Amino acid sequence: MGKRDNRVAYMNPIAMARARGPAPNSGPTIQDYLNRPRPTWEEVKEQLEKKKKGSRALAEFEEKMNENWRKELEKHREKLLSGNESSSKKKEKKKKEKKKSNRLSSSSSSSSSSDSSSSSSDSEDEDKKQGKKKRKKKYRSSRKSSASSTSESESDSKDSTKKKRSKEDYEKEKEGKNHRRKRKKADRGDGPLSSESLSESDQTEEVQAKKKKNNEDKDKTDKTRKRKKHKKHGKKKKKKIAGSNSDSE
Numbered sequence: 001m002g003k004r005d006n007r008v009a010y011m012n013p014i015a016m017a018r019a020r021g022p023a024p025n026s027g028p029t030i031q032d033y034l035n036r037p038r039p040t041w042e043e044v045k046e047q048l049e050k051k052k053k054g055s056r057a058l059a060e061f062e063e064k065m066n067e068n069w070r071k072e073l074e075k076h077r078e079k080l081l082s083g084n085e086s087s088s089k090k091k092e093k094k095k096k097e098k099k100k101s102n103r104l105s106s107s108s109s110s111s112s113s114s115d116s117s118s119s120s121s122d123s124e125d126e127d128k129k130q131g132k133k134k135r136k137k138k139y140r141s142s143r144k145s146s147a148s149s150t151s152e153s154e155s156d157s158k159d160s161t162k163k164k165r166s167k168e169d170y171e172k173e174k175e176g177k178n179h180r181r182k183r184k185k186a187d188r189g190d191g192p193l194s195s196e197s198l199s200e201s202d203q204t205e206e207v208q209a210k211k212k213k214n215n216e217d218k219d220k221t222d223k224t225r226k227r228k229k230h231k232k233h234g235k236k237k238k239k240k241i242a243g244s245n246s247d248s249e
Helices: 013-020 030-034 041-188 195-248
Strands: none
Touching: none
């Protein structure tokens, strides 16, 4: 069994197009466009005049419409103005009628007021009493709140004054101590000392006091050690003496 031959012959597209020949004409060519029929100058002028006439007709129509709209707007404004005037006149009439009715009612009520005066006076007295009670309650509550606020403020002020006094006392004590030290130093020296010399002397005194304390502590420790040693020696001697006594017996 042999292999099948699947090869296909190659066709050159350019050669195929040349073999077909020129393509058929489809549509107008450039020459047809150039040789087209053209209008003369007179025909062009006629067309322009026709366009102008059409635009004039449109402008006339728009002007007529605008005039009609203006007339309608003026009519509408006149109606509104007349309506506003009529409404204002109606309001004035209503006000006058109300005033008349109020006068009549006041004249009728004056006759009936003499009968109802006693009852109205009682109701007014009750209203006044209730108002006085409410005022008293409000005044008491405001006084209580003010008293509480004043007591709080007084306590705060007392605390602040105590703190201030304690600070002032402490500062005064400090100043007094410093003054005494300066006086002692001035008495020891020949003449008055400056602030710098006083500060230096204070430092030297502090150093000397520390040295003295250290020396005293050392002396105390040495004494305690010596006492302990003496006690040990005494105990040993006593033991030796007791042993010698027992041997002699």
